[in-house]
Amino acid sequence: MTYGVTFPLWREAAGETWRNYTRHAFVEGMRDGTLPREAFLRYLVQDYVFLVHFSRAWALAVTKAETLEEMRACAATVHALLDEEMRLHVETCAAEGISEADLFAAEEAPQNLAYTRYVLDAGHSGDFLDLMAALAPCVLGYGEIGARLAAHADETVYAEWIATYSGEDYQRTCRDVGAMIDAAVARRLGPAPEESPRWPRLADRFRTATRLEVGFWDMGLSG
Numbered sequence: 001m002t003y004g005v006t007f008p009l010w011r012e013a014a015g016e017t018w019r020n021y022t023r024h025a026f027v028e029g030m031r032d033g034t035l036p037r038e039a040f041l042r043y044l045v046q047d048y049v050f051l052v053h054f055s056r057a058w059a060l061a062v063t064k065a066e067t068l069e070e071m072r073a074c075a076a077t078v079h080a081l082l083d084e085e086m087r088l089h090v091e092t093c094a095a096e097g098i099s100e101a102d103l104f105a106a107e108e109a110p111q112n113l114a115y116t117r118y119v120l121d122a123g124h125s126g127d128f129l130d131l132m133a134a135l136a137p138c139v140l141g142y143g144e145i146g147a148r149l150a151a152h153a154d155e156t157v158y159a160e161w162i163a164t165y166s167g168e169d170y171q172r173t174c175r176d177v178g179a180m181i182d183a184a185v186a187r188r189l190g191p192a193p194e195e196s197p198r199w200p201r202l203a204d205r206f207r208t209a210t211r212l213e214v215g216f217w218d219m220g221l222s223g
């Protein structure tokens with residue numbers, strides 16, 4: 001999955017951190033079905049809270065945008081998170097006797113706090129590109145993981161998770177976000193963005209968010 005031209009460059013710059021995220025033991029446990037249910041549910045409850053704050057960060061992107069196209073793409077992502085992706089969390093948890101009110105009230109794990117507030121701060125202290133560099137590993141990383149697992153997973157109890165992230169709705173969101181980031185980078189940094197003095201810092205933000213994704217999976221495994 002490439003999702004545009006900027007994402008592959010940032011992913012490459014993140015080096016083995018990207019692999020640690022997308023090939024994490026938690027991910028492989030969903031692929032082959034060996035992930036303990038308890039770890040999955042712990043993760044899913046935290047991930048619901050993550051998505052609440054992640055939606056806020058995309059809403060912040062609407063206010064940081066410079067064009068109507070950017071505003072539309074960011075608003076559409078807020079909608080996709082709140083009304084499509086979170087359905088997985090609500091329905092899976094409901095089947096386990098965990099209500100949406102319980103999810104909303106769940107106490108955030110430190111790894112969750114660190115990640116979401118890092119992303120929000122990237123947006124508050126920086127501009128639209130700073131925010132996009134911090135948001136990209138989440139959206140596009142899950143797209144990449146979902147597509148790989150759909151192609152290579154065993155018959156697994158985690159099929160619904162895999163179907164959510166490999167499904168057409170989520171993959172379309174990833175393609176749209178990838179294209180929007182390419183246009184946003186070209187608009188602000190010109191035709192040779194890698195030569196811009198801002199480039200190393202954007203790549204660094206992307207890698208930091210990727211490190212925080214690794215921490216999020218670690219949390220799921222360790223409690």
Ligand SMILES: Cc1ncc(CO)c(N)n1
Nearest residue numbers: 047050051138139142216
């Ligand atoms: C931690 C995390 N990263 C990315 C996504 C994809 O939106 C998610 N649901 N949770």
